[in-house]
Amino acid sequence: MLSTEHRTIVKATIPLLESGGEALIAHFYKTLLAEYPQVRPLFNQAHQANGDQARALANGVLMYARHIDQLEQLGGLVSQIVNKHVSLNILPEHYPIVGACLLRAIREVLGAEIATDAVIEAWGAAYQQLADILIGLEESAYATKAEAPGGWRGTRKFTVARKVRESDEITSFYLRPTDGGALLDFKPGQFIALRLMINGEEVRRNYSLSAAPNGHEYRISVKREPNGKVSNYLHDHVIEEDTLDVFAPSGDFTLEDSTKPLVLISGGVGITPTLAMLRVALKTSRPVHFIHASRHGGVHAFRHFIDELATRNPQQLKRFYVYEKPRAEDSAHDAAGYLxxxxxxxxxxxxxxVDVYFLGPKPFMKAIGTHLKTIGVPPAQVRYEFFGPAAQLFDAAPSTEKHGA
Incomplete structure (x- = not known):
């Protein structure tokens, strides 16, 4: 338990975190990744380069400080962190490394006059409290997954049963347990993580499960990013019958039971988790509106799949397609330009x-979130998945809660 003095000191640093939290966390990451190479696989270097990871952690640290007296006010933030950590197999031995680098960053960025011994002691106690909470929740999640039918802890070998091109940019990989054993169930919207060795370097990446649970295989659908180290490796070098190391499904951006009409809105590769949600929703009686935005028909993945479902469920499923810059051959879409x-x-x-689930590129999500608020959809019925602080995404709508990780 934190002492009253510790809490008072932590709360006194809130203005410093508000004005300089990102700089502090950027310094923290620089130290951590330079001096502790064993933790590098746990971090996406692309998110490091563009600052997303620093902004996300800075926001988390700030929220923790603001609610140090009432941690229950953190809401879904703790669940998001736990799901992210579990997906990448964060372990108790990682926490002392992170804590030491964080306290060092506080001292070096704020300076000894501000980051006094008392401040360092208070933040050390606050960090240990949070670490103990997360370690306990993460161990519970690991144990639950391991004990469930078809479950496992750590990595499990999966064989690439099929590799299917879905569009000019997206390819699907169908993964089956190499040991032939049972397969852990998952909730529509969840993701798995892969552990890969690329040019002698270990990397880990999360990918949404793009097909509904079927008990015998998982499917991920990966967009080739122009400078994406992992996506290009998967597209160019992973072939059928290869084996991959897979961590068990995680994530809290999941389809919840409801009788309300369901609206699924996606942009680009953001379509992937909505596919599993759609298949499960169509097994109920709830109406579904499926809205998807693409640059053009060549990069529109899974259109045939959606059209086929709409043909089979004409009363339940309505689908709409918007192409930003349609090609001459892209005649069958509902609108051109932006959504x-x-x-x-x-x-x-x-x-x-209605219940709305949406995800896609950051500008797309910012626009959709603003539109939904203007239209009047209740914030509690809007769910999305985003890497980073919610305020960064919806500075025009700060009251919108962040869902997903």
Missing amino acids: DEARLREFMPSSND
Whole structure:
């Protein structure tokens, strides 16, 4: 338990975190990754380069300090962190390394006059409290996955049963347990993590499960990013019958039981988790509006799949496609340009009493989040998945809660 003095000191540093938290965390990451190479596989270097990871952690540290007296006010943030950590197999031995680098960054960035021994002691105690909470929750999650039918702890070997090109940019990989054993179930919207060795370097990446649970295989659908180290490796070098190291499914951006009409909105590769959600939703009686935005038809993955489902479920499923820059051959779409507020209103159900799930590129998500608020969809019925602080995504709508990781 933190002492009253510790809590008072931590709360006194909130203004410093508000103004300089990102710089502090950037310094923390620089130290951590330079001096402790064993933890590098746990971090996506692309997110390091563009600052997303520093912003996300800075936001988390700030939220922890603000709610140090009432940790229950952190809401879904703890669950998001736990799911992320479990997906990458973060272990108790990683926490002392992170704690030492964080306290060092506080001292070096703020300076000894501000980061006094008392401040370092208070933040050390606060960090240990959080570490103990996370370690306990993560161990519970690891144990639950390991004990469930078809479950496992750490990595498990999976064989690439099929590799299927879905669009000009996206390829699907169908993965089956190499040992032929049972397969752990998952919730639509969850993801798995891969552990790969690329040019002698270990890397780990999360990918959404893009097909509904079927008990015998997982499917991930990977977009080739122009400078994506892992995505290009998967596209160019991983072939059928190869084996991959896979961590068990995780994630809290999942389809919840409801009878309300369901609206699934995606942009680009953000379509992947909505596919599993759609298949499961169609087994119920709830109406579904599926809205997808792509640059053009060549990069629109899974269109045939969605069209086929709509043909089989004409009363339940309505689908809408928006192409930013349609090609001459892209005649079958509902709108050209961006998915703006007017088009979204047109494609949505007549009532705002709906459940909305959306994800895609950051600008797309920022626009959709703003449109949904303007349209009047209740914030509690809007769910999304995003890497980074919610305020960064919705500075025009700060009251919107962040869901997902």
